[in-house]
Structure formats: structure tokens, C-alpha cells
Amino acid sequence: MKTSTYLVNIIALLSFASAGCAKMEFAKIVDNASLVVPTPSPSPTPPAKLPDHVYSDVVKSGxxxxxxxxxxxxxxxxxxxxxxxxxxxxxxxxxxxxxxxxxxxxxxxxxxxxxxxxxxxxxxxxxxxxxxxxxxxxxxxxxxxxxxxxxxxxxxxxxxxxxxxxxxxxxxxxxxxxxxxxxxxxxxxxxxxxxxxxxxxxxxxxxxxxxxxxxxxxxxxxxxxxxxxxxxxxxxxxxxxxxxxxxxxxxxxxxxxxxxxxxxxxxxxxxxxxxxxxxxxxxxxxxxxxxxxxxxxxxxxxxxxxxxxxxxxxSQINLECAPDLTTLTVAVDGQVIKNYSVSGNVLHFAAPLTEGTQLDMSYDCK
Known part of the structure; x- marks a missing residue:
């Protein structure tokens, strides 16, 4: 009778241990130095906006x-x-x-x-x-x-x-x-x-x-x-x-x-x-x-x-539209100038441009 009780206790103890082991979880140890973080792909650079109008010409003798x-x-x-x-x-x-x-x-x-x-x-x-x-x-x-x-x-x-x-x-x-x-x-x-x-x-x-x-x-x-x-x-x-x-x-x-x-x-x-x-x-x-x-x-x-x-x-030139002055660029013989005024769609130069002068402009419309 004592031997039987002893066996029952042994079986119960083993069952408890088995059940306890089934529920245990171990945290995985990770070596941070071995991690490789993928570099995100760069966003594509949007193309630069072209001006609405570009003008390039040489002042004629006429x-x-x-x-x-x-x-x-x-x-x-x-x-x-x-x-x-x-x-x-x-x-x-x-x-x-x-x-x-x-x-x-x-x-x-x-x-x-x-x-x-x-x-x-x-x-x-x-x-x-x-x-x-x-x-x-x-x-x-x-x-x-x-x-x-x-x-x-x-x-x-x-x-x-x-x-x-x-x-x-x-x-x-x-x-x-x-x-x-x-x-x-x-x-x-x-x-x-x-x-x-x-x-x-x-x-x-x-x-x-x-x-x-x-x-x-x-x-x-x-x-x-x-x-x-x-x-x-x-x-x-x-x-x-x-x-x-x-x-x-x-x-x-x-x-x-x-x-x-x-x-x-x-x-x-x-x-x-x-x-x-x-x-x-x-x-x-x-x-x-x-x-x-x-x-x-x-x-x-x-x-x-x-x-x-x-x-x-x-000393003036008619533009295709009234320009947005923040976008207007005027160059005479390759040099950007500022000594001009704009009235509507007419650009007035401070001094007459003589024949042979290279004039380049770009601008957006208002």
C-alpha cells in the first residue's frame, strides 16, 4: 500500500514537471553587431521646371x-x-x-x-x-x-x-x-x-x-x-x-x-x-x-x-506675356543685368541695345 502510493506520487511529479517544461519559452539572444539594416532607395529627384518662355537673339542693325x-x-x-x-x-x-x-x-x-x-x-x-x-x-x-x-x-x-x-x-x-x-x-x-x-x-x-x-x-x-x-x-x-x-x-x-x-x-x-x-x-x-x-x-x-x-x-522688347518678375532673367552679351523695367508685357532697357548685342531672356508668365 505504501509502495503504490509512492508510485502515484512519482508519476504525478513527473507529469507536473513535463507540463511545466512545455510552457517555458527562452528569449533569443541577438548580436546587434551582426544586424544589416537595408539602405532605403533615394527618392527620384524631380526634373527642374523649365521656364515658360526662353528668348535668345542678336540685336539686328535694322x-x-x-x-x-x-x-x-x-x-x-x-x-x-x-x-x-x-x-x-x-x-x-x-x-x-x-x-x-x-x-x-x-x-x-x-x-x-x-x-x-x-x-x-x-x-x-x-x-x-x-x-x-x-x-x-x-x-x-x-x-x-x-x-x-x-x-x-x-x-x-x-x-x-x-x-x-x-x-x-x-x-x-x-x-x-x-x-x-x-x-x-x-x-x-x-x-x-x-x-x-x-x-x-x-x-x-x-x-x-x-x-x-x-x-x-x-x-x-x-x-x-x-x-x-x-x-x-x-x-x-x-x-x-x-x-x-x-x-x-x-x-x-x-x-x-x-x-x-x-x-x-x-x-x-x-x-x-x-x-x-x-x-x-x-x-x-x-x-x-x-x-x-x-x-x-x-x-x-x-x-x-x-x-x-x-x-x-x-530700347524695348515685347514679351509673350506679362512676366512673373521673380522668374525673369535678362542677360546682355552673357552678363545678367537688372537695369530694366517692365510695363505689362513690355520690357524697357535703361539704354538702347546696339546692333550685334546678344540678348538672352527666360521667364514664366504671371
Whole structure:
């Protein structure tokens, strides 16, 4: 009986030990020095953002040349103003030559002109009076170096048919538009800047296509809607298409300035009512041109302003858009410069860039 009890106790003890051993766990000892931690793959470097626009070119010698188109309003009320313009033009040309600008000039009017067969054409160049051009130069292309400019301008105005057929429908922008289209007329040289000077005491199509601007004493047909060739934006697009995006184009106006009621009343005392040049001033502002008053005692101040605008236009370039200035980089002959200003999408240099200068730019649009 004692032996049996003893065996039972031995079996129980072994069972307990076996059960205890089954539940035991031993921590694995790890040698940290033997661990190899994988190096994470580097994130790919995103490609650098390219600028929206990159420009690189050499300033051409043609940028020292300016081709002018003078557009005169030859309606009934304009004779005194045209004589005033003629008296100022020769001094204007002398000042241009002093600025070392190689210029030439054509002339047309704000109405269609008849050719030798009596067929009328918009923007047709007129022959200058008392002008003896050099061999190979057309008589309607006035050139730098001409000596008797005062008599040429005065005599040319005297020969105009003031108040001729169709002169009441003033269309300086349309006349310029059609003249630009006819590049075979000899008025324009490749690469030369283009500068239009118009003089009128009314707006495009008299009232600028705005029927509310018609006055009581106006001709019943004073209001005419503006057509595509009368629109300032379309003239800019045509200039870029015909002459190239890089060719400078300024449109300068001698007009009744919008808001100048004193000048308007003065001009209204003539044979027909005047109208402020709203469309013409828009055209001038669009091309960084000058705006002078037709009521000035003489046009010397206005023409000198135009001269400055012309010179400034040789020191600027039209960008594809208004640039983000934080991204704009300008280099001249490989050197980054900062002495420039930006107005809208026009970049103005502090000093004119001469021919042969390398110009490089890059920028993002705003």
C-alpha cells in the first residue's frame, strides 16, 4: 500500500514537471553587431521646371532704322491744323537725324485716294511735292538727308484736296491697315521699326463707332460702325504678321484728347463738329505711342514727344506675356543685368541695345 502510493506520487511529479517544461519559452539572444539594416532607395529627384518662355537673339542693325507713315485727316476743318503740322515737320526730321536714326516716310490720308485711273484705294501713298528723290527711290518715299524738307511739307499740304470725296469718313487706322498690307509699296524696310503719326480732329469713322457721340450739327451719316480694319487690336496683329513680332510698332496721335472739353469746344467752332479721339488714343496706348493735342499752338512739343517714344521703342522688347518678375532673367552679351523695367508685357532697357548685342531672356508668365 505504501509502495503504490509512492508510485502515484512519482508519476504525478513527473507529469507536473513535463507540463511545466512545455510552457517555458527562452528569449533569443541577438548580436546587434551582426544586424544589416537595408539602405532605403533615394527618392527620384524631380526634373527642374523649365521656364515658360526662353528668348535668345542678336540685336539686328535694322533696329536703328524707322519707317514712318504720316496719316493726315484732309476733311474740310483740317486745313489750319495741317499747315501747323507742316511748319513743325522739318524740325522734327532734323531732330531725328541728330538722334542718328535712319528714317524714311510715306504719306497717306484718312480717306481713300484715287489712282491715275480714278480708282480709289485706302492707304495709297501720296507723292511728295517739290521732292527730287535719288535714283531708285520712289517719289512717295521721303528719305533721311533731304535738304528742303520745309518746302516739301508745306507744298504737299497745299496740294492736298481738302474736303474731297469721302473725307468726312475719317479712318486713319483702316488707312494704316491697308497700307501695311501693301508692303510692296516701298514704304517699309526689313527689320526697321514702324512708326505711324496721325493727325485728326475726329475719331475713327468720326465718332469711333459710338452713336452716342453724334452731335446736333453732325452730318446725318456721321455714325458708321467700326469694321475689323478699324479695330486697334487688329492693326497690332497685322503689324506682327507682316513685319514680325520683334519689329517695334508705335502709333502716335495728334487729336482732340478725350476729356479736353476746352479743346473740343475750340475745334467745334470750325466748319464741322470735332470729336475726341477715343479709339486713336487706345491705339496709341496699345503700342506705347505718344498722344498730342491738336489744339497746341504748334506741334513741336508733340513731335518731340513722338521722337522720344520712337527712341524708347528702340530700347524695348515685347514679351509673350506679362512676366512673373521673380522668374525673369535678362542677360546682355552673357552678363545678367537688372537695369530694366517692365510695363505689362513690355520690357524697357535703361539704354538702347546696339546692333550685334546678344540678348538672352527666360521667364514664366504671371
Amino acid at each position: 533696329n536703328k532704322q524707322v519707317d514712318f507713315l504720316l496719316v493726315m485727316d484732309d476733311s474740310n476743318s483740317m486745313l489750319p491744323d495741317l499747315k501747323k503740322l507742316a511748319a513743325s515737320m522739318s524740325d522734327f526730321m532734323v531732330s531725328l537725324e541728330a538722334s542718328q536714326i535712319d528714317w524714311q516716310m510715306c504719306l497717306t490720308t484718312t480717306r481713300p485716294l484715287p489712282d491715275s485711273a480714278g480708282v480709289t484705294h485706302w492707304g495709297m501713298p501720296l507723292t511728295w511735292a517739290q521732292y527730287s528723290p535719288l535714283a531708285g527711290t520712289s517719289p512717295w518715299v521721303l528719305k533721311k538727308g533731304t535738304t528742303n524738307m520745309n518746302s516739301i511739307f508745306t507744298s504737299t499740304v497745299d496740294t492736298l484736296q481738302i474736303g474731297g470725296t469721302g473725307s468726312g469718313d475719317e479712318r486713319a487706322i483702316k488707312a494704316t491697315y491697308v497700307n501695311f498690307q501693301n508692303v510692296g509699296n516701298g514704304c517699309y524696310r526689313d527689320g526697321a521699326a514702324k512708326s505711324v503719326i496721325i493727325i485728326s480732329d475726329e475719331d475713327e469713322r468720326s465718332v469711333g463707332g459710338d452713336i452716342t457721340k453724334v452731335k446736333a450739327k453732325d452730318n446725318p451719316t456721321a455714325y458708321q460702325p467700326l469694321e475689323a480694319e478699324d479695330q486697334p487690336e487688329n492693326l497690332v496683329k497685322l503689324s506682327q504678321s507682316v513685319f514680325g513680332d520683334e519689329v517695334r510698332f508705335t502709333f502716335n496721335s495728334i487729336i482732340v484728347k478725350p476729356g479736353d472739353s476746352v479743346c473740343e469746344m475750340t475745334q467745334d467752332q470750325d466748319t464741322s463738329p470735332s470729336h475726341p479721339g477715343f479709339v486713336y488714343s487706345t491705339m496709341s496706348n496699345l503700342t506705347q505711342g505718344g498722344i498730342g493735342s491738336i489744339c497746341d499752338a504748334n506741334f513741336a512739343t508733340s513731335l518731340n514727344t513722338f521722337k522720344d517714344k520712337i527712341i524708347n521703342s528702340l
